[in-house]
Amino acid sequence: MKKSASRVAILGSGNIGIALAKGLVKAGIFEPAQITLTRRNSAALATLAQEGYTTGSDNPAAVEQADILVLAVLPQQLNKVLEGIKPSIEPHKHLIISVISGVSCADIRQELGVEVPVVRAMPNTAISIGHSMTCVASDCASEEQLALVEALFDTVGSTIRINEELMTSATALCACGIAFFLRSIRAASQGGTEIGFHAHDALKMAAQTAKGAADLLLQLASHPEQEIDKVTSPKGCTIAGLNEMEHNGFSSAMIKGIKLSAEKAGTLYKEN
Ligand SMILES: NC(=O)C1=CN([C@@H]2O[C@H](COP(=O)(O)OP(=O)(O)OC[C@H]3O[C@@H](n4cnc5c(N)ncnc54)[C@H](O)[C@@H]3O)[C@@H](O)[C@H]2O)C=CC1
Ligand SMILES: O=C(O)[C@@H]1CCC=N1
Numbered sequence: 001m002k003k004s005a006s007r008v009a010i011l012g013s014g015n016i017g018i019a020l021a022k023g024l025v026k027a028g029i030f031e032p033a034q035i036t037l038t039r040r041n042s043a044a045l046a047t048l049a050q051e052g053y054t055t056g057s058d059n060p061a062a063v064e065q066a067d068i069l070v071l072a073v074l075p076q077q078l079n080k081v082l083e084g085i086k087p088s089i090e091p092h093k094h095l096i097i098s099v100i101s102g103v104s105c106a107d108i109r110q111e112l113g114v115e116v117p118v119v120r121a122m123p124n125t126a127i128s129i130g131h132s133m134t135c136v137a138s139d140c141a142s143e144e145q146l147a148l149v150e151a152l153f154d155t156v157g158s159t160i161r162i163n164e165e166l167m168t169s170a171t172a173l174c175a176c177g178i179a180f181f182l183r184s185i186r187a188a189s190q191g192g193t194e195i196g197f198h199a200h201d202a203l204k205m206a207a208q209t210a211k212g213a214a215d216l217l218l219q220l221a222s223h224p225e226q227e228i229d230k231v232t233s234p235k236g237c238t239i240a241g242l243n244e245m246e247h248n249g250f251s252s253a254m255i256k257g258i259k260l261s262a263e264k265a266g267t268l269y270k271e272n
Helices: 015-026 042-050 059-065 075-088 105-112 125-129 143-154 164-175 177-194 199-220 224-231 237-247 250-265
Strands: 008-011 035-038 054-056 068-071 095-098 118-122 132-137 157-161
Touching: 008 015, 008 059, 015 035, 015 125, 035 042, 035 059, 042 054, 054 059, 059 075, 068 075, 075 105, 095 105, 095 143, 105 118, 118 143, 118 164, 125 132, 132 143, 132 164, 143 157, 164 177, 164 250, 177 199, 177 250, 199 224, 237 250
Parallel strands: 008 035, 008 068, 035 054, 068 095, 095 118, 132 157
Antiparallel strands: 118 132
16 A cells, blocks of 8 residues: 555554554554544653654544544543544544444444544554454445555555454454463473473563464464374474363363453443
């Protein structure tokens, strides 16, 4: 994607909002000066202001200056933000991208009372280094608008388009998933320390091994069990360790955790 002429406002610049801004700048799509970051306590954005981003806490002013609006507050903070920006929304100028879990495109339009195009995007924090898995969905945006959002997120990782009903599932598998895989790498490193490695070496060894496993699947379009079969020598140590993990519920724990996260993701806004 070539350099964009758009102006972006990220309303709610916390963990994911800042990660997105950094990723887009790192990819060369936007200059920091094209991105406005808002947050209730804008002093927390001082370092980003020094890097050239426009920062502040005035959401309506940010909306007026931008054509792409990214909603990145917590679900329970959303209605207040929408109430504040409602008078500044121009349906033919603005495209709204929401990364908020559990809030539908229709919820946002209903709260705004305006027929503005809304696209949901579910990235993960690896977006800051260009390795996000981002799922994109909309119930109303044009093909052109969806393609624009996909192209934006393609610059900061991989993107797939899904049905909006699957957005809470995507939240669990991909956005929460970063934490699940990080915890499994941490656990592997703790095992490594117990069998003789210094903690920092064990962590590096576990992380690079996890990266290799993921790349085997992505680069060879292979299946996990096909790759596992190549590691497990008969009567060997891999199958002994793997079966011990399964007897202790390894796959089951991951599956149950992902199911619970998906259920929870669907309730975050409604619990409001
Ligand atoms: N953290 C993650 O990995 C991901 C988070 N999400 C979604 O992104 C949203 C944000 O999550 P996080 O970044 O983790 O939360 P966060 O708490 O780090 O960020 C939210 C930010 O919004 C700001 N904020 C609250 N009210 C505001 C207002 N009225 N005006 C301007 N800013 C305001 C807060 O000060 C805070 O900095 C959530 O809805 C979450 O579901 C989606 C994908 C991944
Ligand atoms: O934990 C959460 O609710 C958010 C949504 C996905 C990642 N973090």
